[in-house]
Amino acid sequence: MIELKHLSKTFSTGEGEFHALEDVSLTVQTGDIFGIVGMSGAGKSTLVRCINLLEKPTSGHVIIDGQDMTALSARALLEMRRSISMIFQQFNLLMQRTCLKNICFPMEIAGVPAAEAKKRALELLDVVGLPDKADAYPAQLSGGQKQRIAIARALASDPKVLLCDEATSALDPTTTRSILRLIQDINKRLGITVIIITHEMAVVEEICAHVAILDHGHMVETGTVEDIFSNPKTEAGRRLVYPEGAHIDQFPASGVVRVAFNGGSSYEPLIASLAIDCGVKVNILGADTRNVGGKAFGTMLLGLPADKGEAARAMSYLMAQKDVTVEEVPDYHA
Numbered sequence: 429m430i431e432l433k434h435l436s437k438t439f440s441t442g443e444g445e446f447h448a449l450e451d452v453s454l455t456v457q458t459g460d461i462f463g464i465v466g467m468s469g470a471g472k473s474t475l476v477r478c479i480n481l482l483e484k485p486t487s488g489h490v491i492i493d494g495q496d497m498t499a500l501s502a503r504a505l506l507e508m509r510r511s512i513s514m515i516f517q518q519f520n521l522l523m524q525r526t527c528l529k530n531i532c533f534p535m536e537i538a539g540v541p542a543a544e545a546k547k548r549a550l551e552l553l554d555v556v557g558l559p560d561k562a563d564a565y566p567a568q569l570s571g572g573q574k575q576r577i578a579i580a581r582a583l584a585s586d587p588k589v590l591l592c593d594e595a596t597s598a599l600d601p602t603t604t605r606s607i608l609r610l611i612q613d614i615n616k617r618l619g620i621t622v623i624i625i626t627h628e629m630a631v632v633e634e635i636c637a638h639v640a641i642l643d644h645g646h647m648v649e650t651g652t653v654e655d656i657f658s659n660p661k662t663e664a665g666r667r668l669v670y671p672e673g674a675h676i677d678q679f680p681a682s683g684v685v686r687v688a689f690n691g692g693s694s695y696e697p698l699i700a701s702l703a704i705d706c707g708v709k710v711n712i713l714g715a716d717t718r719n720v721g722g723k724a725f726g727t728m729l730l731g732l733p734a735d736k737g738e739a740a741r742a743m744s745y746l747m748a749q750k751d752v753t754v755e756e757v758p759d760y761h762a
């Protein structure tokens with residue numbers, strides 16, 4: 429389990445202090461695939477670099493399997509870091525080494541005998557689906573293949589945790605999907621906890637179970653991907669989940685409710701049955717729906733009728749529905 433407790437990171441810059449992270453706390457369970465999302469500059473990379481202490485937090489704690497990383501001696505930290513591997517957007521392969529030698533590199537540093545390292549590297553080439561690329565150089569590979577080699581290298585130290593910093597951001601959608609499948613496979617087969625830093629909600633949607641949203645250095649929302657996608661509670665969350673809209677204060681109506689569909693089979697008939705069963709017509713002010721893991725999710729903003737009795741009937745009807753949550757939108761102003 430990875431626990432971040434009240435983590436803050438302040439950089440001193442020419443213009444004074446810059447608070448890149450402020451009081452961030454979150455827990456990632458062992459074996460999870462956890463997404464950390466946020467717009468550019470939100471502090472994602474800083475956060476991930478604090479997890480393996482490449483960046484020393486200004487205050488707060490990083491606790492991995494009960495061990496406080498911030499309290500370890502330099503030697504113990506080095507040892508602990510071996511159990512946390514990282515992959516990057518730009519792959520960071522050594523261009524003058526073959527793929528096999530790239531994968532051997534962390535084992536060489538750890539003092540693994542050459543023959544043993546080579547054997548393990550060949551196994552890892554198999555794991556990432558590139559058994560024929562042992563003698564190829566990175567320049568001879570596609571972006572997706574380079575990332576596969578980087579993943580093999582990351583696995584060479586038998587890590588417990590894999591940190592992925594925008595690992596698919598330089599790849600096309602098809603290659604992205606295949607790399608995400610590989611990461612998912614590694615998570616399942618090897619039980620490695622995965623933390624994915626990304627600005628793309630599609631990546632989170634594809635493979636993460638839990639997600640945290642960072643906004644200007646603050647962790648503003650965290651939960652299951654289903655919860656956050658079906659009903660983002662903060663402005664930053666809504667901006668990421670529904671970049672095309674769902675800004676509630678642009679709609680001209682009063683008595684607005686947000687209806688979130690939490691994986692029920694269908695949403696279309698609800699408004700129709702509301703009219704037929706209750707005799708109440710509502711305005712659909714905005715809607716956005718999506719499919720997560722084969723289930724339907726989405727939110728609708730509904731404008732309730734001005735008549736208080738009708739509005740109350742509509743509310744109780746909506747609240748009685750299965751797999752639907754309803755909340756009034758108090759921050760709405762006509």
Ligand SMILES: Nc1ncnc2c1ncn2[C@@H]1O[C@H](COP(=O)(O)OP(=O)(O)OP(=O)(O)O)[C@@H](O)[C@H]1O
Binds near residue numbers: 441446467473474
């Ligand atoms: N060493 C540093 N010195 C000063 N400021 C820094 C330093 N590293 C990061 N920052 C600032 O901290 C903020 C967060 O940066 P970070 O790279 O963590 O964001 P990010 O969410 O990963 O963004 P992106 O998606 O664009 O990479 C930025 O405003 C950045 O300029």
